[in-house]
Amino acid sequence: MNGIKFDFSNVFHPNIENGLTEEEINDQGNRVQDIVETIIQNNPGFLNLPFTRVYIDRVLDLKTWIQSFESVVVLGIGGSALGNQALQTALNPLHYNALSKEIRKTPKIFILDNVDPDFIASVLDQIDPKTTLFNVISKSGTTAEAMANYLVARGIIEGYGLDPKKHFLFTTDPEKGILKKIAEEEGIKTLDIPPSIGGRFSVLTPVGLLSALASGIDIIDLYNGAKEMHKRVTNPNIWENPAAFNALVHYLYYQKGYNISVMMSYSNKLFLLADWYRQLWAESLGKKYNLKGEVVNVGQTPIKALGTTDQHSQVQLYNEGPYDKVITFIQLENFERNIKIPNIHCDLPELSYLGGKNLSALLNTELAGTEYALTENNRPNLKVIFPQINPFNVGQFIFAYEFQTAVMGNLLDINPYDQPGVELGKKVTYALMGRKGYEDFNIEVENKLKNKKQVTM
């Protein structure tokens, strides 16, 4: 089969004592089938993306311009950054920016998704504003972090006497928000984030496409992968639909108290897919209210881990701690590069077994070891297998997990597309930072803070 594969063997009984049974899956088969049909009917914004050329074409129109810069700096956070980071890490050489211009050929890519001044300054030190494009990404145009970094970048561009139109590109809602307004007034180019697509579902819109194309990633093949996965995830047969199946597996375990979902990549390049997944799973599913308005406080906590590194940090807990985790391994079958371990110290059994083997064989054998141990310890685990890393397979992965999240949202009977729980913190920040219109709220917050119990040491 073309593309990524899923191996669910170790979520089932008898591999796992008290594991799922086929009957449990079949019992929910009709319900999941209805959910898949409902999602198709409701047609959430992300669903038809792979079949539209409009965003790809718009980004492709800018190809020569964006690739003429030495550096492209993305200013965004959450869904406006995580997908970009995942694509860059997976589909470009690790340490891409450190490669020489001759090898890289395309601009350096920096993604600023925090307002830590040490971090921001360290990136600003590496760029020449005269040859830099800042891609400000914010669907709402109100996110304090993205806006603060925009102002910092704008201050630099203006300080150098450069024309903002030539150094900024805004990716934002096509109808509303301050970025749109500034762009219209000043003639700054914009790319649209479709209003129907929330940040964490937006990696296949210009949000992720622009920086991907800037660094030479084949965005058409990314879409081809998503398109191919669309066929698989809209299949009404649960046994042939990996996204619906995976959602159901997680849901059934969640009902049994497994409230943590670990994604453990045995590939450094694929590791940031787990970071992208964390926002998708957490923000979509962690909800106070169900669709009837009842308080349910649901959600499964996503954790990212890297193999083998985290075998020496986390796996003790996964094997012997509480029975509360479903572990997803990401396995890569064929690495782009390989390194053979030299035959040195052939007389020392502690080392000689390694000689002559490839590092990739060691890595995947360690995965097999961890998988075996977890299964022996009756810890449910499954695998997403990449035959190799390419845009097609990454596009498939992204689309499968977006659909899986939608199915899980339906199983939990919540709205997976909103995020009301992040609003209060944002409002407090506005109030404490003195944003106009938040004066009364500022007084309320300050008063509450004054009356809080203090325990400091």
Ligand SMILES: O=P(O)(O)OC[C@H]1O[C@](O)(CO)[C@@H](O)[C@@H]1O
């Ligand atoms: O693109 P925006 O509107 O700046 O939002 C950034 C992120 O902030 C959130 O609204 C809240 O964390 C996310 O849903 C979103 O991805």
